[in-house]
Amino acid sequence: MPVASDAPPDFGRSDVEAVVVTTASLPKPNAAELADTVAARWQAGPWPAEQVALSVFIGGDGTSVLTYAQWSSRGALEESLRDHGSVSWANAPGALLGEGADSGVRTTGPLPFGIYRTVRGTAVTEENPVPVSFPVAFFTMADEASAAAWVDGLLSAEEENEGDERAYPDAIAANFHVSLDGTQVLVLSEWLSAEAASQHIADVWDPILAHFGGDAGALYRHHTTLNALEKTAD
Known part of the structure; x- marks a missing residue:
């Protein structure tokens, strides 16, 4: 099971080749609730062997969530994103809440960088x-x-x-x-x-x-x- 920390990510980790980023814009300022849900889902695992960390951020106005997942292998990340049933997609904020006109949730990603x-x-x-x-x-x-x-x-x-x-x-x-x-x-x-x-x-x-x-x-x-x-x- 992944270990939770209050410390923000180390963006310069030497063991990271690529990252994947998702965002969710919400109709109401309940980003903390969504952030908790995302973190709990990821913490339950299992993780791909090549994923080394996941960080969750909340927008200052409480209406957006951003996830930043660090991977040790660019190839493994790209393979994960080709599979829409992978954890990169299943644990994304939009998948957990449901996005679209009815929900009011708007998402971007997962985008690899x-x-x-x-x-x-x-x-x-x-x-x-x-x-x-x-x-x-x-x-x-x-x-x-x-x-x-x-x-x-x-x-x-x-x-x-x-x-x-x-x-x-x-x-x-x-x-x-x-x-x-x-x-x-x-x-x-x-x-x-x-x-x-x-x-x-x-x-x-x-x-x-x-x-x-x-x-x-x-x-x-x-x-x-x-x-x-x-x-x-x-």
């Missing part, structure tokens, strides 16, 4: 800072080359406007993911406070995205992380 680039802030000097706010944004792309070029261009524009030091108060890191088919970019950032994250988005990213297209998405908070027992027992 790999981390393309991570940039870190320099103002936070703690050795192991614990983020409490996670800005999340998705952007549609034409293909993998376009996605990589878009991320590189976005970060170059930020450096041109703000400098490359990235000494933003309370900023830990921004993790830029590209979907395995190249059609999506996911940006998932880590912050010590929601207030600082919101201010940074307004001051830095909203003007840049006005040129590049898209919006800065939404703020999430961590709900729980489940770690595969065989990966955590030493």
Whole structure:
């Protein structure tokens, strides 16, 4: 049985080749209830041998849930997603609640990603800072080359406007993911406070995205992380 933890995921795990992300938008602010249901379903197992962790996040307004599952094998993840009866589909938020016009639930995914680039802030000097706010944004792309070029261009524009030091108060890191088919970019950032994250988005990213297209998405908070027992027992 997976082990539950209050600690948010380690986005830079060396044993992770790919991740799969799902989101659910709800008609009422009952995201915590859904998050508990998702976590309980995953904790009951069994897990694929190649899945090492699953983290559940809740939107700041209580109307959205995001799951972030880390896999040690890209091939195993892709095989899982080809099977619509696999745990990746059966345990997704939409499958547990039912989505569609009647339920009011809207979902995306499961979508497989790999981390393309991570940039870190320099103002936070703690050795192991614990983020409490996670800005999340998705952007549609034409293909993998376009996605990589878009991320590189976005970060170059930020450096041109703000400098490359990235000494933003309370900023830990921004993790830029590209979907395995190249059609999506996911940006998932880590912050010590929601207030600082919101201010940074307004001051830095909203003007840049006005040129590049898209919006800065939404703020999430961590709900729980489940770690595969065989990966955590030493």
